[in-house]
Amino acid sequence: DRVHVSVADVSTGQALYGSGQDTPTVPASVTKLATGVAVLAARGPAYRIPTRAVAGANPGEVVLVGGGDPTLAVDKNGFYPGAARLDDLAAQVRDALGGTAPTKVIVDSSLFSGPVFEPGWDADIPTGGFGAAITALMTDGARKNAAEARRTAEETNHAAERVPQPDLTAGRQFAKLLGLTGGAAQVSRGTAPAASGATGTAPGAELGTVESLPMIRLVDIMISDSDNVIAEAMARQVALAKGKPGSFVGGAAATDQVLGELGLPAGEISLADGSGLSRTNRISPSLLTDLITLAGNGSHPELAAIFGGLPVGGWSGTLDERYRAAATRAGAGVVRAKTGTLSGVNAIAGTVTTADGRLLTFAVLTDRTQGSLDETRAALDRISSALAGCGCR
Known part of the structure; x- marks a missing residue:
C-alpha cells in the first residue's frame, strides 16, 4: 500500500x-x-586503496596499517580475484628488514572510527552472514573461511560466517606470514609511529605497500x-x-x-x-x-x-x-x-x-x-x- x-x-x-x-x-x-x-x-x-607496513618503535616491530581495503587477501586463495595480498606485503617487509628478524605485529586500524556496526541494522546482521564489523583492516571482507565462502558464494547469495575482530584476525594472518609463531601475544592493536622522513628500519619508515583493485x-x-x-x-x-x-x-x-x-x-x-x-x-x-x-x-x-x-x-x-x-x-x-x-x-x-x-x-x-x-x-x-x-x- x-x-x-x-x-x-x-x-x-x-x-x-x-x-x-x-x-x-x-x-x-x-x-x-x-x-x-x-x-x-x-x-x-x-584510485586504489593502500595497505602499508611500517617499522614500529622497537627493532623487529612491524606495524600493519589498514587503509580501508575490504578485499585484501591473505594469499592467492582470497575471496576476491585480483585483490591485494598480505603475502606480497610480507615479502616486501622481509626484504626491507634485511637481517632484522620480525618480533611483533602491531595492527593500526585507526583510519576508521566510531561503532563497527550501524545502530539501525537489524539484530541478525552482525551474525547473519551479510554484514560484518567494519574496520580499516580486514581480509576477504572479514570472511572466516575465504576458500569455502568462494566455493559456496552462488549457493548462499554471498552470505558467509564473518570474524568478530577483522583487524586482529588480519594481524595474526600477517604475523604468520612473517614467520612469527607465538600466537596472539605477538599481535596487538596500536598506531604507527610518525614517519617524519624516516628511512631504512627507523620507526615509521615504510617497509612495504600493496594496493587494492581500482575503484571502478x-x-x-x-x-x-x-x-x-x-x-x-x-x-x-x-x-x-x-x-x-x-x-x-x-x-x-x-x-x-x-x-x-x-x-x-x-x-x-x-x-x-x-x-x-x-x-x-x-x-x-x-x-x-x-x-x-x-x-x-x-x-x-x-x-x-x-x-x-x-x-x-x-x-x-x-x-x-x-x-x-x-x-x-x-x-x-x-x-x-x-x-x-x-x-x-x-x-x-x-x-x-x-x-x-x-x-x-x-x-x-x-x-x-x-x-x-x-x-x-x-x-x-x-x-x-x-x-x-x-x-x-
Whole structure:
C-alpha cells in the first residue's frame, strides 16, 4: 500500500512518470547506487586503496596499517580475484628488514572510527552472514573461511560466517606470514609511529605497500554482488576524501555532500550507512532516477562506471532468476538494475531499453510490503517489463 515510482528519459532528463516520486522511502540495497556514484566522484575510477607496513618503535616491530581495503587477501586463495595480498606485503617487509628478524605485529586500524556496526541494522546482521564489523583492516571482507565462502558464494547469495575482530584476525594472518609463531601475544592493536622522513628500519619508515583493485572494479563488485562490507568501506572512502571521519556518520554526511555538489537534490536523501542495511535510510525514487541520468548522460564520464556491475534481467546477479515468467519476459536482457531487500522492504532501480530503443531510468521503492517475497518481486518486475514494451515497434 506504499509504492513510490519515478521514470525518466536518460538522454533528455525528462521526467515521464511519477507517483510519490519525491517521497523519502526506505531504499535497502538500492542505497549502493548512491554510494557508488559518490565514491567514483570523490576518489575517481582509478584510485586504489593502500595497505602499508611500517617499522614500529622497537627493532623487529612491524606495524600493519589498514587503509580501508575490504578485499585484501591473505594469499592467492582470497575471496576476491585480483585483490591485494598480505603475502606480497610480507615479502616486501622481509626484504626491507634485511637481517632484522620480525618480533611483533602491531595492527593500526585507526583510519576508521566510531561503532563497527550501524545502530539501525537489524539484530541478525552482525551474525547473519551479510554484514560484518567494519574496520580499516580486514581480509576477504572479514570472511572466516575465504576458500569455502568462494566455493559456496552462488549457493548462499554471498552470505558467509564473518570474524568478530577483522583487524586482529588480519594481524595474526600477517604475523604468520612473517614467520612469527607465538600466537596472539605477538599481535596487538596500536598506531604507527610518525614517519617524519624516516628511512631504512627507523620507526615509521615504510617497509612495504600493496594496493587494492581500482575503484571502478570495487564498485562493480559492490553492485553486482550487493556486497555490504565493500559498500561500507566505499562510504568511508568518500568521507576520507572529503576530510570527514571514517565512520558511519562521516560516510553518510560526505555522501550527502558529494551528491549535492553534483547538483542532485540532497534534501531527498538521508543516510545512516552506505550499504542500505539500515532501516533509517531514506531516498526518494526521483533522486535515484536523477542520479542514474547524471551517470548516464555523459556530463560526468567518471560516473558511467556505475553501470558496469548492474545485474541484467534474466541473466546475471540478483536478477538472474527474474524476468522469466510470461508477464515479465519483456524485461529480460533489457532491464539492468540494482535491487534492494529487507523484510517488508523491496526496491529496484536502474535502466530499461524500450521497444523502440529509448533508454529510460526507473526506480520503484516499496517499504510496507506484506505479501511473499516472490510475489512482491514479480509485481516490481511487471512495472519495468511494461516500460520495456513501450514504443512504436
